[in-house]
Amino acid sequence: MKRFALGAVSALVLAATGALAADYPAKEIQGIIQWGAGGSTDTVMRSVTPHAEEILGGTVVMQNMTGGVGAIALNYVADQSADGYTLLMGAENPLLYKVMGLGKKDYSDFVPVNVLARGTPILVASPNAPFDDYAGMMAYIKEHPGEVRFGATGPGGLPSVVTAMIETIEGDLDVISVPYDGDGPALTALQGGAIDVMPAVLGAAIEGIRAGNMKPLALFDVAKSDKLPEAPAVTDFNAAYNDYLPWGPFFGVFVAKDTPADVVEKLAGAYAEAATNPEFVELMNNRGFTMMNIAGAEAESFLSTWQQNTTWLLQDAGLTKTSPEEFGIARPGK
């Protein structure tokens, strides 16, 4: 017993001193990745963190913690002590947990260390689809109601937001919405002809488009991307999209809210520098992500604007369980 007691005491002492930024990191840092191995969040985090480790002079042990659309990982990190030794490596969707009834916590319980990058949505169709661009698709849907099959990834996923955006602007779409687990399986189904149209992230679709296995209908951004110049921007078809775009999923590193400011600063510094590493930038560019690399107040305001826009879009499309108003999320000002 004596040994255990000694161990406990020394742990306490170490934990108390560990909170001081001067010798942070005094022990291993846990990085909890919200999504499974091999996904975009996983790839991004596993490729930026080694650079950050070098700058920090510590070790970040990364673990995938999946389940509950990422809510499990978020709650786990929120429950750990706010000492900067547990990082949450996540994507955009926690900002929708409250309105979708998936959890009671979101990024307002965290401090952003770095919002690394964002993705651009793109509408792609199977090569056999009887239309070649966004305008053609809209016309075809009007002529053939209830026939076109759209891929979906559950309420709150990127396809649901993009579809909500289209319905807000163009009026209701009479299409069949076929649910998949994620955009990977849905894009596979698109190539096999099980669905006709899929709203996806540019990075996930770009190789398939290059090979001619799927065709781009419209890029959901205010301008064309230089990665894929043949895809027209959706604003060229309907200028009303300018109100909602640019919009896209993002990746970020977060720590619990009451983490000492100097620790956050040290982490933010490390990740900000890591995110400028040329290898990492090139990787992100290749996958069609737009680098953001923002922290502090800038990141906070980005997050709250994103949450306002998206939750109200979903609310107006009737996809939410609880109104954003209940959580004090104000309707975005026009």
Added chain:
Amino acid sequence: MGAFHDFFQVILNPELFLLVGLGTFAGVYIGAIPGLSVTMAVSILISFTFSWDVLPAISLMIGIYMGGVYGGSRTAILLNIPGAPSAIATAMDGYPMAQRGEAGTAIGVTTVMSFFGGFIGIGVLALAAPLVSDFALKFQPRDYMLLAVLGILLVGSLSSGSLVKGIFSGALGIGIGAVGMDPLTFTERFTFDIPLLTQGISFIAVMIGMFGVSEALLQLHNIDLPAVRQKIDRIVPSFNTIKKHLPLSLQTSTIGVIIGALPGTGGDIAALMAYDHAKRVTKNPERKFGDGAIEGLVAPETANNAAVGGAFIPMMTLGIPGDAVTAIMIGALYIHGLNPGPMLMIDQPHMFWFIVGTLVAANFFMLLFGLTGIKLFTKIVEIPRAFLIPLIMMLSIVGAYAVNNSINDVYWMLGFGVFGYFMRHYGYPLGPVILGVILSRLLDDNWRRAIISEREDLGRFFGGLFSSPLSTVLFVAVVLIFVSQTPLWTKGKEMIFGRSNRSAS
């Protein structure tokens, strides 16, 4: 000429060759320890090999993959705990063999057959990748659903006790798989408003609990019996044994390649389907299935290793992962600056041949490491039960925790261990439970996709079954297998062939 050079690159470069060997060696042990999965090892390697060149990193990963798929059979045979889900079917006949003192033979057959299956998979990958991937893409939600139904009919051959209890177990498994938040609609299912249940029940926790802990608890009854002495005179199976099972292993390898190449199904389903196939086509096994039939080892082990080559087919030709491990490898290729996708074969043909060469090398290493050290391994079973049982229990706890870093998984694992203990006592087969859990999502998700695509119209759904040749073939297979398992069939046969045939069925 370029292709030949790329193919042999891994053998000509000592560093790469060494890494494949090291990876395969590590893979065998990772695969053998329940809770340490190849998926986990490969994703850790991504950070670890981050600063390396792409070729060494891929060599190491492929080695681990190949070794890991094989390694799962070790603990399945020796301890009745499948080290990986793809080894579940191996436990069914491998463990009874170990209990007879034939663990050495079982491991020997498993190794040689894994090697054989691995080669078939690689061969198909090298020679027919574009063809197979076109075929795999043709599978529509309806076809995946029929495939799942086909899988569920395996309950009949996995439950040699009461068939009614077997069906109950299978349905229970499907139910367990449905617990938690439905990933397609976020509706809570079977959660009884308990927050713990919304996360669902980890498949690995169920597997480790039902196979590992319940077996350990059962062994407590014979704690004072001396451990089974293992005969190790015969490890490498004779040429005759191999020749005898050649037709079967060709068939089961084909099953493995196809199931492996389908996105969304992997070695676990392939192994179970192959096991069922073997049971169906083997007319007179030397020993009954479930008692240590060699065919019960040949089928799943050829199939799950053939599935490795199969899983690379959609990855190399389309950039679509064939299973969880290839999904991570795609991520690794991105990190190393390649863009996996349909253009990879055209932009970087050397990568394709390099991967084929590495797989071949890994397969040889697997044979080497599989056939050596068996004596040492079989010693595990000779550890006195009083020490072995607590160790199995602790390993089960660590393994269940490690899968998802979740303490809840440990509770589930223990709960299912106790539940499985009672099921064993009262004659409920455990195989169908695991089968149900594996197939639950495949069946449920694809049923919904299929019926949604047909606008909720059953008439259109059945019409669709006959509009595509693939669906028709699968549907006919489902009907035939179903009919052959019902009493109606037996009665019909009796009427035609007379009562004398009864004992044969």
Added chain:
Amino acid sequence: MDPEFRGDADHHDGTSDATPGGYADQRRPGELVFAGLMTAGSAALLWNAYGIAGFDALSSPGAIPMATAAVMLVTSVITLVRTIGLQKVAGETLAKDILPMIVLVMFVLLVGFGIALKPVGFLPTAAVFLIISMKIMARRSWPYTFAVALGSLALIWLVFRIVFTVLLPAGIVPESEFIQFFRSLVQAGAK
């Protein structure tokens, strides 16, 4: 012999997963209670599955759960009715053949392991578990038990925690400080 029973009648203790235990034509102690519990459980699941979406649509998230729960209910009722009609196995008792003392003791130890794992941490809990259970079962000397238990624990910890960086619950043991200390030491030595 029941023609429906296709298993191996010799193994009543479930030798392997393909040949489950039990007798085809006799009932073991507690089997009736178990069959009853399964029936009740299936009924509860069916009710719960109906609650997911009712008979809303063929594609509703409740469709397959309802179908499976219905299958469970039907098969468990058949099993229950059959079990009621069977005779009890002569000479078997619950305490002797189903739940002997050692099984109950291990149940308690396992549950204790599960409860203590998180607050106390993996290393102390596993050490205590291994030492107690090995001592009870093997009845060897204390030093021998300690050596085997702690030796195997150290091996498993090294593989999982160091090689595979699985973060086992640290509890009261300052694991990560400890590991970082050695890492720094090794790094300092390398420089």
